[in-house]
Amino acid sequence: MDPETAFATAEEDRILRTWTPLILRIILLFSSIVMALGIAQSLAFAPGFFVRRFHAIQSSGQLHARDTVAQLLDEMRHGDPHGTMTIGLYLLTLVPLVRVAFTFGLFLQERDFVYVTATAYVLGALVVGVMLGRIG
């Protein structure tokens, strides 16, 4: 490896090692707070709802009707624990998305196109995953 490439690689690694743990920690903490808030809402305002949902899942595997993110945000605003907990779960799945998006941006800035392609592929696959889930 020539000295220029070695320097650029070391610099990329330094940025990744500084920012990646920060991204992981902040989103994990934020999503945990939202999920804990949803559980607290259940305990305080709708314990019956929680128990009914849990027994329905146990007995028949019956799930809550699928909501859009906009509906979930609306439910959350109105203090519905299901909306708050599900938004917390969505936030948690942002951990890998944001981390990969950050590396994509970094490699793009550094014009490291092999890794731009790799991270773009991973981001694309995550989007395909969401679309496949929507199809069913």
Place this chain on the structure above:
Amino acid sequence: MLIILAGLFALSIGAGFVGALSGLGGGVFIVPGLVILAHIPMHIAVGASLISVVATSAGASVAFVRDGWTNLRVAIILECATVTGAVVGAYMAGLISPPILELLFALMMLQSAWFAMKSQGEFLLPQSDVLCTRLRLGGQTPDDDGTMRSYGVVNLPGGAALMVIAGMISGLLGIGAGAVKVTAMDYLMKLPLKVSSATSNFMIGVTAGAGALVFLSRGDVAATVAAPVALGVTAGALIGGRVLPCVNVGALRRLFVIILVLIAIEMGWRAFSRI
């Protein structure tokens, strides 16, 4: 409601704790825990577990990345393979009957038991092969006395092929499949074991995240189960990580192997009785 919540928290904190001590992650314990003890259907247990695996991976990766154990370039390249497998696996999970999933899970637990039993040596390859050199996959790892030692990486295609399978297992069964990932990097790509473990842990977040996104957008995640489980497993993994330096890991691993084999037999029996 308090009893259900306490039960879910106890189960998931225990799974996260044992997963951290055994090095196998929480998923391999949380799915059978939810299915056998909490009587949750398999596909819902898988969805909840995938979400919790994202959380534990994020929590555990912070220190490994910061301290230089994780090989970020290897992770980024191999994530292309695992994420492909995970999306396919999670999609297939909605089509495969629960007894077949339980049988696959039992087989995977036996593989994890074998992985936990095998001896662990440290070997540093002096040089990377041509492809890995071009991709700058080699790295440096701290020695016992703190000096940095370089290592090479080989056989990227072989490692990537096994990573597709690891991703499929993760998406299908709701586990991180760390045992398969570490085996691919350690045996096939000749990465040092500690680097393989740290890199696997980092990659597991994206693999499980891809599967979790399929489950979430399909509406197959029960928030009433997944939210307490994610919080509990994360707390358990954090406690396990703190306790780890103070316990005899060798003796614990043997105990976990016995537990894994017993759970595999129970899951296998449940599956066979319903096929």
